Amino acid sequence: MSKSHDPWQDAMDHAVAVARKSGEMIREVVQNQDQSSLVQTKSSAVDLVTETDQKVERLIIQSVKSKFPSHRFIGEESVSSGEPCILTSDPTWIIDPIDGTTNFVHRYPFVGVCIGFAVNQQVEWGVVYSAIEDKMFTARRGRGAFCNGRPLQVSTQTDVHRSMVATEFGSDRDPQVVDKIFSSLHKVLSLPVHGVRGAGSAALNMCAVARGSVELYYETGVHVWDIAAASVIVTEAGGVLRDTTGGALDLMSRRIVAANNETIATRIIAELEVYSSERDDRAPDCEPE
Numbered sequence: 289m290s291k292s293h294d295p296w297q298d299a300m301d302h303a304v305a306v307a308r309k310s311g312e313m314i315r316e317v318v319q320n321q322d323q324s325s326l327v328q329t330k331s332s333a334v335d336l337v338t339e340t341d342q343k344v345e346r347l348i349i350q351s352v353k354s355k356f357p358s359h360r361f362i363g364e365e366s367v368s369s370g371e372p373c374i375l376t377s378d379p380t381w382i383i384d385p386i387d388g389t390t391n392f393v394h395r396y397p398f399v400g401v402c403i404g405f406a407v408n409q410q411v412e413w414g415v416v417y418s419a420i421e422d423k424m425f426t427a428r429r430g431r432g433a434f435c436n437g438r439p440l441q442v443s444t445q446t447d448v449h450r451s452m453v454a455t456e457f458g459s460d461r462d463p464q465v466v467d468k469i470f471s472s473l474h475k476v477l478s479l480p481v482h483g484v485r486g487a488g489s490a491a492l493n494m495c496a497v498a499r500g501s502v503e504l505y506y507e508t509g510v511h512v513w514d515i516a517a518a519s520v521i522v523t524e525a526g527g528v529l530r531d532t533t534g535g536a537l538d539l540m541s542r543r544i545v546a547a548n549n550e551t552i553a554t555r556i557i558a559e560l561e562v563y564s565s566e567r568d569d570r571a572p573d574c575e576p577e
């Protein structure tokens with residue numbers, strides 16, 4: 289693909305610029321305001337949202353609409369206020385204004401502004417801006433993955449016993465779900481692996497796979513906006529994406545494994561409990577009464 293014939297390069301350049309601007313807004317709040325009393329909750333008592341999440345999503349969508357009026361959107365906070373979460377074949381911006389809102393509220397310094405772009409249901413490019421670290425992760429399908437302009441490459445490790453694994457505890461505190469999370473964690477830790485980490489942001493865990501800091505990230509409960517942008521960053525850095533069942537990744541299925549290679553992916557997947565969260569693209573009108 290030659291750069292001059294890339295129809296989506298303008299859109300990607302715009303995403304980088306608006307992600308940087310969003311990051312400035314986020315840093316300004318982190319430095320000057322205490323968010324702890326301003327937090328609201330969504331799907332559970334620990335699924336947090338702030339005014340900044342909503343402001344950043346509005347900033348991104350408004351700026352894109354004025355430049356690309358025919359494009360569609362799936363945004364975390366728009367879906368939360370009732371917009372549909374359906375990925376058609378039209379050019380679609382998939383936005384998580386702050387991936388790591390709990391980190392943001394607690395000033396734990398890993399928050400990502402995530403903007404992915406899909407056409408014909410394939411992610412064409414992804415931008416994840418780690419706002420506090422000032423790291424801009426980008427990837428264009430077929431052209432490699434970068435952090436602040438430097439190429440990214442996954443780890444070459446194939447021995448699971450020398451691997452580092454990332455996962456999250458998520459925001460579902462249903463005791464049965466918590467049991468499954470701990471069951472998987474117990475088995476993975478006991479392999480043993482070198483360590484288990486979690487950044488508090490699905491997207492930044494995936495960027496950690498892309499840059500070779502961890503061999504694999506897995507989670508059940510993620511949403512399409514957490515993973516769309518980072519998915520192409522992982523694959524362009526040489527990594528692989530799977531469902532926790534071992535099948536192909538389905539962006540709407542709420543389950544993900546992102547790994548440096550097939551060997552590590554297959555070995556860890558064998559230890560994981562498979563369970564389901566409600567799909568992102570469920571049609572509420574079709575639900576039984």
Ligand SMILES: O=P(O)(O)OC[C@@]1(O)O[C@H](CO)[C@@H](O)[C@@H]1O
Pocket residue numbers: 336364384386387388389390456458459488489490491507509510511514
């Ligand atoms: O709500 P946010 O801050 O955008 O998403 C962050 C997060 O809760 O989403 C994933 C699960 O949905 C987790 O990996 C991650 O910690």
Ligand SMILES: [Mg+2]
Pocket residue numbers: 384386387388513514
């Ligand atoms: Mg998120």
Ligand SMILES: [Mg+2]
Pocket residue numbers: 341364384385386387388389
């Ligand atoms: Mg978010």
